[in-house]
């Protein structure tokens with residue numbers, strides 16, 4: 001069974017949004033994260049020669065591929081000269097990621113300030129990662145198999161405004177057999193926890209940022225298939241609340257459209273998603289009152 005698994009694709013989604021609380025407080029954090037992620041990415045490539053890698057930067061306005069570079073092909077690796085005895089591919093990965101991120105940051109700074117909105121577009125980045133995975137799987141020659149997974153490294157908080165996109169991405173990933181892992185650097189992320197739970201991935205909010213590389217190597221480097229044999233941090237209790245479609249706020253109890261399953265926090269006679277018209281419900285049954293009367 002294991003012999004036919006040829007390659008393992010790891011797609012890292014790195015949140016490079018300068019609006020993250022951690023980065024705003026100390027800018028060098030981003031450099032530190034980048035270094036850890038590069039070392040982690042190279043470790044993944046080191047495990048097997050057939051292993052594949054992609055790194056995406058999720059920025060304020062856009063998500064871009066840092067590796068492999070969108071324009072170039074594999075020829076550049078051969079042109080690189082060995083430095084300090086480092087394997088050429090690793091040098092190539094490191095240089096490409098740094099260069100592309102630098103260009104992205106410069107481009108972003110040139111296009112002016114973004115105003116108060118500083119939410120990372122993680123759902124979009126995940127969708128891009130899934131598209132990339134899908135393309136590579138289509139290109140595989142017959143008889144070959146590829147295990148794919150996505151790792152999100154972020155210091156942002158997830159917001160319910162992307163709720164629908166998140167859910168679409170999570171269930172697509174589940175259908176495509178893609179595992180979603182999340183390494184949170186700062187805050188607990190309820191929605192991404194749901195994604196990890198749905199796709200069978202790991203969620204970890206790291207207790208110490210200094211140890212980022214260690215956490216990445218110990219927790220996220222082993223492939224999902226061998227994780228059962230390892231002692232990893234216990235799974236978190238997932239908050240499965242949904243966000244209402246009207247205000248994008250997490251709710252405990254709400255109204256669900258019986259036709260399209262949209263969720264609302266307040267009753268509305270017309271579903272805003274599918275435009276189904278509902279009968280106005282009568283006054284709610286007053287059970288508690290009756291009980292009180294009987295008791296007295």
Ligand SMILES: [Zn+2]
Pocket residue numbers: 244245246247248249264265266
């Ligand atoms: Zn609402």
Ligand SMILES: [Zn+2]
Pocket residue numbers: 257258259260261262271272273274275276
């Ligand atoms: Zn509806």
